[in-house]
Amino acid sequence: MPIIVVDVMPKPEILDPQGKAINGALPRLGFTEFSQVRQGKRFELTVEGEVTDEILAQARTAAEEMLSNPVIEDVVNVAVLDEAEGAR
């Protein structure tokens, strides 16, 4: 069944304490190549049947109105998961 992925990230100007904590821990574990880490959310919405434009629009609305907090978060991606990845 098709899956719509919604990605939500904290706005750039918003502090991200989880990301900061990871950023502090990475070098201690030997990962020194990353200068910044931000942590957001990924939602997978399963659709029964075909993903029409209407359903995708509904997913976008749900992403803006319910899955994200527009004061502190941006919806950065709403897309249908491609079949190959979806098969996992």
Added chain:
Amino acid sequence: MPIIVVDVMPKPEILDPQGKAINGALPRLGFTEFSQVRQGKRFELTVEGEVTDEILAQARTAAEEMLSNPVIEDVVNVAVLDEAEGAR
């Protein structure tokens, strides 16, 4: 600066109470097209300079060893964010 995206989702056999809660709330708000919702995490790792194969491999290792809990989560995606999306 290039960004590596790491996506982590709860394993299919693991209960996902946050996803279940969203799934219950969606129809009440008029979103009726989605049969299942799962909530995972999205990390954005900023890299200074070019993303070499070595850095991408390090991101994969960090994803498996630090950004996810392999008992309950799967790393479903580690990829460089394409420029167009990264420009936001």
